[in-house]
Amino acid sequence: MEHDNRVVWSEGMFLRVQHFQQQDRWTERLIKAATRELIKFPWGVSRLAINEQLLSNGLFALSSARGVMPDGTVFEAPGPVDLPPALRLEEGTKNVIVYLCLPMQQAGLAEVGGDTAPGRSIRYARQKYEVQDTNEGSSISALLDVGRLRLTFLLSDEELAGYDRIAIARIVEVRQDQSVVLDDTFIASATNCAAQLQLENIVTEILGIMSHRAEAIADRMGDPSIRGTAEVSDFQFLQVLNRNEAAFRHHRENLTALHPEALYVLCAQLAGELSTFTKERRRGSVFPGYRHVDLRGSFDPVLADLRESLSSVLERSAVEIPLDERKHGVRVGTITDRNLLVGSGFVLAIRSDMPSEALRSTLPRQIKVGPVERIAELVNVALPGIAVRPLPVAPRQLPYRPGTSYFELDRDGPLWKQLSNSGAIALHLAGEFPSIEFELWAIKS
Numbered sequence: 001m002e003h004d005n006r007v008v009w010s011e012g013m014f015l016r017v018q019h020f021q022q023q024d025r026w027t028e029r030l031i032k033a034a035t036r037e038l039i040k041f042p043w044g045v046s047r048l049a050i051n052e053q054l055l056s057n058g059l060f061a062l063s064s065a066r067g068v069m070p071d072g073t074v075f076e077a078p079g080p081v082d083l084p085p086a087l088r089l090e091e092g093t094k095n096v097i098v099y100l101c102l103p104m105q106q107a108g109l110a111e112v113g114g115d116t117a118p119g120r121s122i123r124y125a126r127q128k129y130e131v132q133d134t135n136e137g138s139s140i141s142a143l144l145d146v147g148r149l150r151l152t153f154l155l156s157d158e159e160l161a162g163y164d165r166i167a168i169a170r171i172v173e174v175r176q177d178q179s180v181v182l183d184d185t186f187i188a189s190a191t192n193c194a195a196q197l198q199l200e201n202i203v204t205e206i207l208g209i210m211s212h213r214a215e216a217i218a219d220r221m222g223d224p225s226i227r228g229t230a231e232v233s234d235f236q237f238l239q240v241l242n243r244n245e246a247a248f249r250h251h252r253e254n255l256t257a258l259h260p261e262a263l264y265v266l267c268a269q270l271a272g273e274l275s276t277f278t279k280e281r282r283r284g285s286v287f288p289g290y291r292h293v294d295l296r297g298s299f300d301p302v303l304a305d306l307r308e309s310l311s312s313v314l315e316r317s318a319v320e321i322p323l324d325e326r327k328h329g330v331r332v333g334t335i336t337d338r339n340l341l342v343g344s345g346f347v348l349a350i351r352s353d354m355p356s357e358a359l360r361s362t363l364p365r366q367i368k369v370g371p372v373e374r375i376a377e378l379v380n381v382a383l384p385g386i387a388v389r390p391l392p393v394a395p396r397q398l399p400y401r402p403g404t405s406y407f408e409l410d411r412d413g414p415l416w417k418q419l420s421n422s423g424a425i426a427l428h429l430a431g432e433f434p435s436i437e438f439e440l441w442a443i444k445s
Helices: 017-038 197-221 229-253 260-278 295-311 356-366 375-380 414-421
Strands: 044-050 062-068 074-077 094-103 124-132 141-149 152-155 163-174 180-182 318-321 323-325 330-333 344-351 367-371 388-390 404-409 425-429 437-444
Touching: 044 163, 062 163, 152 163, 197 229, 197 260, 197 295, 229 260, 260 295, 323 437, 356 367, 356 388, 356 404, 367 375, 367 414, 375 425, 425 437
Parallel strands: none
Antiparallel strands: 044 062, 062 074, 094 152, 094 163, 124 141, 163 180, 318 437, 323 330, 330 425, 344 404, 344 437, 367 425, 388 404
8 A cells, every 4th residue: 555645525424633744745746656657857955155264163054055855845944944953974985975865755764753863764844833814804813733844964985875965065084183174076966056156157168168269260350361161050059059058148147047967968969969070980978878976077077178168169160271472473382381292182173264175175284283492493394294184073171162173183193292392382383264263272182
């Protein structure tokens, strides 16, 4: 038989105190069951303030606490509930969790006792309370027995059976001078992110990093020399940051309405989106998952991934090498990143008023490409330079522009190897090519 089934009321029955106790249990069960079904992880602290002054005297105590126990019992102290007595901590105590505990309701065990009742099962302390009749015109009052929840502290190395509990702090150590050192990274199970400073700091930190990174990308995109698909990837990255920054900014202003699990989902989702740009395989990391009883362990791997992604430099797949026009129709491009010569393909993007097919067939025979130190020799003696061959379509890393033809530079010849010791790459085009424009791109493999 269940301990909290409803009472069957009938006419003429002999009322006993157990009838009302059973009715209370049934009503409480309905409320708690409905809450569990409607809200994910509906328990934890919604306010928690540790008495910092008593820590220097070897005592652990709270200044205030409000929340919901795992069984659905609501508490607020001081107020309807008394603060639990301060916990004396012995010197040498190390690495233990402090739990805020409440005796469970258990069939066959007493739930109500006096203020000093020693029983572990005593859930309510009986106290006298004078209650006024709230009917208009009545001044009658009555002295009633009321039960106040009996909160207490227990450590993780003590017997915890029979208690509903919430982990609220971790003691690093109790020093010889009796001062208590708490773990300032510990996160108590909470019903909202305003209840724990560490959760608020997570929102503030991620928002700050995103905002800084978005500003940097936006400033970089204002550079007129940046264009093409390199800019598209920046647009996409900035879109992710702008969307999530707006969401995080809203939640920072409404922390009391933000559940830790919802914050975890936001962070994990952001990490997954960023992995498209920052991970080698473009796939997100698999995290252990959300654990309401271990918020620090839940958030740490996600935050580490986010910090790495948000601090990584977004690699450009295509880098434009500016070409400076010199005397006698020579154009020179300085390759500042010498690694491009080893791991990249080089493509000329050329526009001209000449018909496309004529340009593609004529230009490879008329152009000389080589190290800047050799270009005069290649032109004057009519020696072959670095071979240039037309591409059938625009490389996917580069933007397609109507009227543009693309030519790939051959990296297998001896002149290409000489570029590694050269100051720059040079181009010379002979013949008539009306309104010609040059772009030189290095495409990373």
